[in-house]
Amino acid sequence: xxxxxxxxxxxxxxxxxxxxxxxxxxxxxxxxxxxxxxxxxxxxxxxxxxxxxxxxxxxxxxxxxxxxxxxxxxxxxxx
Numbered sequence: 001x002x003x004x005x006x007x008x009x010x011x012x013x014x015x016x017x018x019x020x021x022x023x024x025x026x027x028x029x030x031x032x033x034x035x036x037x038x039x040x041x042x043x044x045x046x047x048x049x050x051x052x053x054x055x056x057x058x059x060x061x062x063x064x065x066x067x068x069x070x071x072x073x074x075x076x077x078x079x
Contacts, residue, residue, distance in 0.1 A: 009066055011037055013049055016073020033069045044079035 006027045011034075013021045018039065028034060037049045054070030 006031075007065060009033060010068040011049070012054070012068055012070050014052065014054070014070050014072055016047065016049070017041075017076070018047060018049075018073070022068075027065065031065065033066060036074070037071055038077075041076075045076055046079075047076050048074045050074045 006029060008024050008026050011023050011025050013019060013023070023037075023039065025034060025037060033051060033055075035051050039047045039049065041047055049071035052070045052072045054068075055066045056068040057065075058067040
């Protein structure tokens with residue numbers, strides 16, 4: 001399935017080392033927001049963020065899909 005068909009939303013990082021940042025990410029094929037995000041960082045490290053309860057919808061857009069979802073910091077993984 002193409003990215004255009006699945007759509008994208010804004011992931012708002014609410015705490016941890018990337019607090020205050022936002023990233024664009026794709027919905028799952030089911031149309032749901034992702035439960036976890038793995039965000040690459042320097043030297044093979046990546047941050048894991050987990051979906052939290054904050055969710056926003058655009059009143060003028062598709063009401064069945066959120067436009068933004070909050071994610072909380074879970075851990076950093078070093079390779």
